[in-house]
Amino acid sequence: xxxxxxxxxxxxxxxxxxxxxxxxxxxxxxxxxxxxxxxxxxxxxxxxxxxxxxxxxxxxxxxxxxxxxxxxxxxxxxxxxxxxxxxxxxxxxxxxxxxxxxxxxxxxxxxxxx
Amino acid sequence: xxxxxxxxxxxxxxxxxxxxxxxxxxxxxxxxxxxxxxxxxxxxxxxxxxxxxxxxxxxxxxxxxxxxxxxxxxxxxxxxxxxxxxxxxxxxxxxxxxxxxxxxxxxxxxxxxxxxxxxxxxxxxxxxxxxxxxxxxxxxxxxxxxxxxxxxxxxxxxxxxxxxxxxxxxxxxxxxxxxxxxxxxxxxxxxxxxxxxxxxxxxxxxxxxxxxxxxxxxxxxxxxxxxxxxxxxxxxxxxxxxxxxxxxxxxxxxxxxxxxxxxxxxxxxxxxxxxxxxxxxxxxxxxxxxxxxxxxxxxxxxxxxxxxxxxxxxxxxxxxxxxxxxxxxxxxxxxxxxxxxxxxxxxxxxxxxxxxxxxxxxxxxxxxxxxxxxxxxxxxxxxxxxxxxxxxxxxxxxxxxxxxxxxxxxxxxxxxxxxxxxxxxxxxxxxxxxxxxxxxxxxxxxxxxxxxxxxxxxxxxxxxxxxxxxxxxxxxxxxxxxxxxxxxxxxxxxxxxxxxxxxxxxxxxxxxxxx
Numbered sequence: 001x002x003x004x005x006x007x008x009x010x011x012x013x014x015x016x017x018x019x020x021x022x023x024x025x026x027x028x029x030x031x032x033x034x035x036x037x038x039x040x041x042x043x044x045x046x047x048x049x050x051x052x053x054x055x056x057x058x059x060x061x062x063x064x065x066x067x068x069x070x071x072x073x074x075x076x077x078x079x080x081x082x083x084x085x086x087x088x089x090x091x092x093x094x095x096x097x098x099x100x101x102x103x104x105x106x107x108x109x110x111x112x113x114x
Numbered sequence: 115x116x117x118x119x120x121x122x123x124x125x126x127x128x129x130x131x132x133x134x135x136x137x138x139x140x141x142x143x144x145x146x147x148x149x150x151x152x153x154x155x156x157x158x159x160x161x162x163x164x165x166x167x168x169x170x171x172x173x174x175x176x177x178x179x180x181x182x183x184x185x186x187x188x189x190x191x192x193x194x195x196x197x198x199x200x201x202x203x204x205x206x207x208x209x210x211x212x213x214x215x216x217x218x219x220x221x222x223x224x225x226x227x228x229x230x231x232x233x234x235x236x237x238x239x240x241x242x243x244x245x246x247x248x249x250x251x252x253x254x255x256x257x258x259x260x261x262x263x264x265x266x267x268x269x270x271x272x273x274x275x276x277x278x279x280x281x282x283x284x285x286x287x288x289x290x291x292x293x294x295x296x297x298x299x300x301x302x303x304x305x306x307x308x309x310x311x312x313x314x315x316x317x318x319x320x321x322x323x324x325x326x327x328x329x330x331x332x333x334x335x336x337x338x339x340x341x342x343x344x345x346x347x348x349x350x351x352x353x354x355x356x357x358x359x360x361x362x363x364x365x366x367x368x369x370x371x372x373x374x375x376x377x378x379x380x381x382x383x384x385x386x387x388x389x390x391x392x393x394x395x396x397x398x399x400x401x402x403x404x405x406x407x408x409x410x411x412x413x414x415x416x417x418x419x420x421x422x423x424x425x426x427x428x429x430x431x432x433x434x435x436x437x438x439x440x441x442x443x444x445x446x447x448x449x450x451x452x453x454x455x456x457x458x459x460x461x462x463x464x465x466x467x468x469x470x471x472x473x474x475x476x477x478x479x480x481x482x483x484x485x486x487x488x489x490x491x492x493x494x495x496x497x498x499x500x501x502x503x504x505x506x507x508x509x510x511x512x513x514x515x516x517x518x519x520x521x522x523x524x525x526x527x528x529x530x531x532x533x534x535x536x537x538x539x540x541x542x543x544x545x546x547x548x549x550x551x552x553x554x555x556x557x558x559x560x561x562x563x564x565x566x567x568x569x570x571x572x573x574x575x576x577x578x579x580x581x582x583x584x585x586x587x588x589x590x591x592x593x594x595x596x597x598x599x600x601x602x603x604x605x606x607x608x609x610x611x612x613x614x615x616x617x618x619x620x621x622x623x624x625x626x627x628x629x
Contacts, residue, residue, distance in 0.1 A: 014442075016395060019444060021447065021477045021478060021481065022517070022548060023549050024548050024549070025393060026393050026395070027394055028441065028442060028443060028445040029395070029442055031419075031443060033451070034444060040483040053317060078317075105318055
């Protein structure tokens with residue numbers, strides 16, 4: 001695994017950091033892209049997120065509703081298409097974070113199961 | 115009408131045409147720091163070399179009262195000229211005429227000059243400054259773009275194609291630059307995107323400025339779509355002139371040789387650049403300058419994936435394409451971006467008969483979930499493909515580390531480098547000593563009374579035995595171990611003896627590179 005941590009007492013310009021590759025620590029600069037990379041997040045099946053940016057048109061479920069896998073949860077309109085979002089599991093709705101007309105970005109949390 | 119009157123009439127017509135969109139529109143263009151289409155062409159080309167064609171072409175729009183409008187030259191200036199004596203075809207979209215929008219006749223002028231370039235086998239320079247498709251001309255505007263893209267693809271690898279983005283270049287229009295070899299951008303002037311900030315705001319509710327979305331800096335640093343970044347149009351034009359001096363007119367020619375010049379060794383002394391400790395950084399561009407004529411190096415994609423360096427220099431007057439790991443950035447690792455960046459450049463050099471010089475010093479591939487998920491397998495493979503496919507002279511110098519897959523990928527003998535030299539400081543091994551010792555001596559270390567001491571001792575043993583160029587040299591995987599100060603001579607001689615190299619790849623329609 002690559003690890004980075006600032007070298008202490010290094011006042012020289014440019015400001016080298018250290019990068020660990022195969023147990024060897026290299027002194028080097030880091031790119032903006034490298035520093036801004038997002039950490040990996042494992043997908044949580046109990047969290048339903050927007051697959052595409054768009055607008056919520058219909059909500060078919062309410063908080064505490066019991067739903068079966070494949071039941072319609074909501075309609076997400078995006079790129080002039082109405083996408084039915086179906087429940088990925090059997091379960092009870094813990095909370096809903098959007099309402100009719102909500103604009104959502106890709107990956108935004110829409111609702112959660114208990 | 116006699117000749118005199120007819121000449122006067124011609125001059126009047128020409129005066130009308132070169133007015134472009136008129137003084138008001140020109141003022142507006144200037145107010146935001148932009149030059150006009152003709153100014154740009156005249157500044158790029160040699161003095162008095164520009165010859166304009168299709169000045170009197172009329173636009174083809176008939177709907178929405180367009181037939182009543184006069185659009186000088188239909189918003190694009192086309193012609194031929196020269197840059198330091200090298201002939202080129204050139205076109206520049208004129209934003210002052212209907213926002214440089216692309217209609218059928220506008221596209222026809224561009225495709226005509228493109229056809230010329232391909233037929234005459236000379237470079238094509240396209241200056242983009244356009245609001246996009248001329249909506250009033252409907253599907254004919256789309257047809258125009260399609261015809262341009264098709265020609266860009268046909269001309270790819272036959273003639274050099276240069277795109278200069280000096281204004282907006284949005285929607286489908288961006289695909290012409292994307293299909294060309296080199297894209298030039300200017301800070302604050304260039305804007306490229308498929309869907310603009312307004313659409314993004316309407317659809318997603320996200321606010322972003324044009325500059326943040328697709329400005330010069332973004333395309334130079336984040337996307338890699340642009341290869342040359344300049345602070346001003348003047349600087350951009352100088353970069354174009356410099357590039358043209360390094361490349362041949364077409365794929366059947368070699369780049370024009372220049373008079374030989376020695377490197378500026380007082381400034382760039384190869385013996386002083388590199389720290390002996392393989393974990394310490396240095397700027398590999400100093401090594402490049404220490405072996406290049408007059409220490410001149412034209413770097414390409416400087417801001418993008420700066421852990422690998424690519425660009426042109428000359429050795430004994432001959433253009434070479436340089437690919438070098440940059441230990442100063444991310445320790446010089448290969449990753450998704452650096453592999454793609456180098457692979458594309460290698461294919462460019464191969465297409466245009468430019469010998470490749472590869473300088474190696476890398477710890478391997480960048481580990482990480484983001485890298486694996488971003489497809490480092492496919493993107494990393496591009497580098498292997500590009501080097502293996504290339505038939506131009508290939509010369510490799512291993513300076514320090516060449517571990518694992520990185521050793522193979524950086525133009526090793528196995529990918530048919532013609533000459534591989536290694537400095538005495540080279541470490542060619544299956545992996546770094548620390549990693550290797552930990553695996554090979556795992557049990558000994560684990561069972562030792564003092565594991566840390568044993569580990570250190572085993573690492574030292576491994577280093578002494580394998581962290582050198584002589585194991586690889588014993589198998590003939592490197593041709594010569596050379597002193598650093600011999601590097602230029604080594605490359606120069608290799609270039610001389612391979613000047614007649616002809617290698618033919620198996621007959622095929624085309625390969626299937628890991629795009």
